[in-house]
Each structure stands twice: as C-alpha cells, then as structure tokens.
Amino acid sequence: MNIILLGPPGAGKGTLSKKIIENLNAVQISTGDIFRYNIKNETPLGLKAKGYMDKGDLVPDEVTIDLLWDYFDKLENKEEGELIVLFDGFPRTLNQAKSLDDGMDQRNQKIDGVIYFDVDYDTLIKRTTGRRVCPNCGATYHVENHPPKVEGICDNCGTELIQRKDDKLETVKNRIDVYNEQTSVLIDYYTQKGILKSIDGTKSVDEIFDEFNNKLGELN
Numbered sequence: 001m002n003i004i005l006l007g008p009p010g011a012g013k014g015t016l017s018k019k020i021i022e023n024l025n026a027v028q029i030s031t032g033d034i035f036r037y038n039i040k041n042e043t044p045l046g047l048k049a050k051g052y053m054d055k056g057d058l059v060p061d062e063v064t065i066d067l068l069w070d071y072f073d074k075l076e077n078k079e080e081g082e083l084i085v086l087f088d089g090f091p092r093t094l095n096q097a098k099s100l101d102d103g104m105d106q107r108n109q110k111i112d113g114v115i116y117f118d119v120d121y122d123t124l125i126k127r128t129t130g131r132r133v134c135p136n137c138g139a140t141y142h143v144e145n146h147p148p149k150v151e152g153i154c155d156n157c158g159t160e161l162i163q164r165k166d167d168k169l170e171t172v173k174n175r176i177d178v179y180n181e182q183t184s185v186l187i188d189y190y191t192q193k194g195i196l197k198s199i200d201g202t203k204s205v206d207e208i209f210d211e212f213n214n215k216l217g218e219l220n
C-alpha cells in the first residue's frame with residue numbers, strides 16, 4: 001500500500017511514521033531526511049539542496065522527483081500488498097503530485113490513500129521551534145512534549161541534541177507560508193480523487209496512531 005502523509009511543517013508526520021514502523025509492516029520515504037543525510041555527508045545533492053532548505057524554501061521539483069523514484073525503485077517487496085510505503089514530505093507541489101501519479105501508473109501501482117494532518121498555526125510554531133534532533137541517530141524530541149531523560153542529550157546514543165537550522169522561528173514562518181502557497185492545494189487534489197482522510201493532528205501520538213489505523217481500515 002502506498003500512503004502519503006500530508007501536512008504542514010511540524011504536523012507530526014515523522015513522529016507518526018516512526019510509530020507506524022514500530023507497529024506495522026511499513027517503510028518510510030522522507031525526502032527531508034534524505035536531503036539532511038546528503039547535506040551532512042556533503043554530497044553533490046546535499047550541496048544543491050542546502051541553500052533552499054536553510055531558507056525554508058522547497059528544493060526544485062526536478063531534483064526532488066528524481067530522488068523520490070531512486071528511493072522508491074530500490075524498495076524491496078513493495079508489490080506485496082502487506083507492505084505500507086509511507087511518503088513523508090512528498091509530494092509538496094502539484095507538479096510533484098502529478099509526477100507521482102504518472103510514475104505510479106508506469107509501475108502498475110497507485111496511491112491508496114492520503115492522510116492529512118489538521119493542525120493549527122500556533123501548535124505548528126510550538127512544535128517546530130521546540131523540536132530537538134539527534135545529529136547522530138536522527139531521534140526526534142521536543143523540549144516540552146517529548147523531552148529526553150537528560151536535558152539536551154539523546155536517550156539512544158548519548159549525543160548532544162541540536163535544533164534544526166530551519167526550525168528557527170523566522171524560517172519556520174517561511175516554511176508555513178510556502179506550505180500554504182504551494183502544498184495546501186494538494187488537499188483539494190486528493191479530495192477530488194476521493195482518497196484523502198483527515199486526522200486531528202493536535203491529539204496525542206497514541207490517539208493519532210489509533211485514528212490512522214481506523215482510516216487505513218476505511219481505505220482497504
């Protein structure tokens with residue numbers, strides 16, 4: 001099954017992905033994580049993406065779409081119905097969504113459902129600006145909602161936590177504007193296709209996971 005997690009920055013897409021992977025037979029393709037990995041490792045792709053990401057702008061479609069298919073085509077067992085492939089942070093433009101449809105057609109696959117996270121502006125600001133991440137293992141925390149056991153230190157690997165550069169307030173505001181201008185149009189796009197399911201993203205992670213499971217049942 002191919003499922004898109006659609007929502008603004010800080011909506012909880014990565015957090016829900018982690019929970020789904022822990023509990024179900026699922027894999028995640030997060031274009032943001034792939035870009036961050038490439039920036040950390042100073043690859044040509046990372047160098048291309050960095051300027052856009054630091055400002056909170058979108059990386060150009062031609063770069064992002066090719067990257068998505070590179071990863072998707074390397075996934076094993078995706079033809080077997082039980083595996084859930086989670087698209088986290090892709091598509092983010094109408095052009096990306098149309099390319100995704102075309103590419104799925106060519107592969108005799110389809111997008112089975114889109115889970116849209118409904119979260120208000122103030123919550124998004126609090127979640128993003130309070131987010132802390134481990135630069136070593138990628139674990140995500142929040143200074144209030146999900147603090148590590150020892151302040152500023154990753155529970156898993158003991159590394160000092162950092163704030164993502166694009167989680168500074170001014171950059172977050174730009175990312176939300178970019179979402180409203182270029183991504184939110186996808187809510188209508190997928191509603192018209194009859195595959196969009198909304199969830200209340202302000203609830204607890206466990207409640208959101210339960211809601212996800214219910215919506216998955218409706219899509220099956």
Ligand SMILES: Nc1ncnc2c1ncn2[C@@H]1O[C@H](COP(=O)(O)OP(=O)(O)OP(=O)(O)O)[C@@H](O)[C@H]1O
Pocket residue numbers: 007008009010011012013014015016032089127128130131132140141142143145146201202203204205208
């Ligand atoms: N349901 C929730 N309740 C409280 N806090 C949450 C919830 N979901 C996520 N968070 C916290 O909000 C922050 C953002 O969550 P997450 O990284 O999952 O968002 P995202 O949608 O993947 O964001 P982005 O698109 O910017 O990468 C994190 O610090 C996370 O711990």
Ligand SMILES: Nc1ncnc2c1ncn2[C@@H]1O[C@H](COP(=O)(O)O)[C@@H](O)[C@H]1O
Pocket residue numbers: 009031032033035052053054056057058059060064088089090091092096166175
């Ligand atoms: N699908 C995408 N299109 C363009 N740019 C993207 C896409 N996915 C990620 N990016 C860039 O990465 C950052 C962070 O992404 P998160 O999913 O929020 O971690 C995003 O602001 C874009 O610059």
